[in-house]
Amino acid sequence: MLDERKASILRAVVEEYIQTAQPVGSGHVVNAPGISVSSATVRNEMAALETEGFLAQPHTSAGRIPTEKGYRYFVDALAQPSLDRASTLQVRAFFDRAHGEIEQMLADTTRLLTGLTDYAAVIIGPPHEAGKVRSVQLVGLTPRVALLVAVLGSGGVEKRTIDLAEDVDDALWLRATAHLSAQGIGHPLAWLATAPLSGEATVDVVLSRVRAVLVATGQDDADHVYVNGASRMAASFDAVETVRSVLTILEQQLVVVSLLRDVVDRGLNVAIGSETGMQPLADCALVVAPYTVDGERVGTVGVLGPTRMNYPQALAAVAVVGQRLGRRLSEG
Amino acid sequence: MLDERKASILRAVVEEYIQTAQPVGSGHVVNAPGISVSSATVRNEMAALETEGFLAQPHTSAGRIPTEKGYRYFVDALAQPSLDRASTLQVRAFFDRAHGEIEQMLADTTRLLTGLTDYAAVIIGPPHEAGKVRSVQLVGLTPRVALLVAVLGSGGVEKRTIDLAEDVDDALWLRATAHLSAQGIGHPLAWLATAPLSGEATVDVVLSRVRAVLVATGQDDADHVYVNGASRMAASFDAVETVRSVLTILEQQLVVVSLLRDVVDRGLNVAIGSETGMQPLADCALVVAPYTVDGERVGTVGVLGPTRMNYPQALAAVAVVGQRLGRRLSEG
DNA sequence: GCTGGCACTCGGTAGGATCGAGTGCCAACG
């Protein structure tokens, strides 16, 4: 799409702008490696790049700034992911040490990502529903309230409060548990919502309440989102209003989930500015990578930063973390 | 400590400054209710309040701003908590509807608090350790890995990954579970770390691993912190650097916990600026209230805002939410 | 002791000059 010289100039502008956040003039571009023409020629080419929509001028007598289209071209054709040696080692060390509960590990992984990139990091954890039930039981808390606790193959634990209208003794919880275990183990948790009743009246009172609760809470909080490094957004922008609106987005877990999911579904690994589809993120870019467990995409890792983010670094960091996270989760 | 007129003037300055964020001049104070002297007199009194350390002047020819000491006096002697009718109803409605898992409810409660006050809200949940174990079991996930799942009386569920060096069949998990249940139910989870072994060699391999894991993870993640409304901090300050440093604090759960705990331990319900003991919070104030379950303090609710926060509102909101939260948790 | 009056202070805003990085254009050159 762009001849080699234009591409080099665009690359030089993007790379310098990412570093300095200042409009880049032709004088700077000629000092960039791979440029061996005069500043006048560069000016001509930059004017052309502007009319083609890759660059923009904040005002007449200023240098150029990449447009979304410019960043897009840079990401698609010019940037190759690269991670410095120290970071690579850091990632390896992290996953070698990683252990313990999955929730804790995912939270720690977001911290790793913000540490690597200096941007906000987001991880969508594997949905618990996907796993088969390994164990299910009802634990009485008070005479009328019990906790339905299900352990899933993925290592996740789901719990639901079951409250009844009348007092129940512990033996009944046990009988209901026995029925649920017989029916549910090996199936997804949601399956219990439609599993047959026992035919025994007192037990079925409990079971139907379990069904109702599972139906009510089945869908929504299926996703487990981990966000970290929101404070880095404040370092990326100098308009406090921008910071505020971005933070507002990051606080809404549902929005974050649908945002990442949407980007992944469109087959993108980078969404720049308006490509995110969210007006408050006009000055942001999102770099994502799905990760797989046993060949199946179960979640997404991503970083959110300013449009002038260090794409090579962010792409590499997200890719390698996603890959190693998937591998780590696969081996259980 | 202050005569009535000085107190009225201080109150007027604080209240107007909270609203406008602008230094308050004598001309504005005379328009405040309860002030029936001339501006010259007010000026004299304000000069006195300044030398006494309650007010400060950003520069010579500007109005006055409250100092930390000024806010402190306002909070201790002049402010009485007040919550508007709509908010009161909102709180009541929230807790009438509140149900389901405790984690979800606490997260929702932080949202309620930020909604009420427009400041960031923090809640420290009841420590799970405190509760007695209602149920404990080992669920095998892979031949070498099992999950220790303990249900506590509070409705909380604790889980720990137990990994062994050699393959184990499910029967062994069951036998270990039986032993743990016999020993542990009715005691705090930590007690299992010191409970006697079974004397049966194969089972004791598992049990000693359980002990080791409980010892290793026993103390730290004891606290469950819920933070919401961090984006409101960005609306409270116009220096982006201030926002960044405050957000950094809010992201560190351990810091937040020790901060709230420290304030409560000092018997305060408000910590203003340097009273928080954290330099980045010099421009912030923290309003907290412990909440009790069955007469015992099990957690804390709080809001974090700028030093010029609406103390009457924040005090009232935190107090009523803490109270109703405790009541709600007490009734189970 | 309170108050009106008054001179004074000083941050904020507006207008004007200057600076310089960067541009577009053009004529000349290989």
Add this chain to the structure above:
DNA sequence: CGTTGGCACTCGATCCTACCGAGTGCCAGC
């Protein structure tokens, strides 16, 4: 014909100055 050095021009950023006005401290008089 593409490239280049030269040049006039643009315009944001910076600095200076003047000015305004909110607010002060002080004092004399009630």
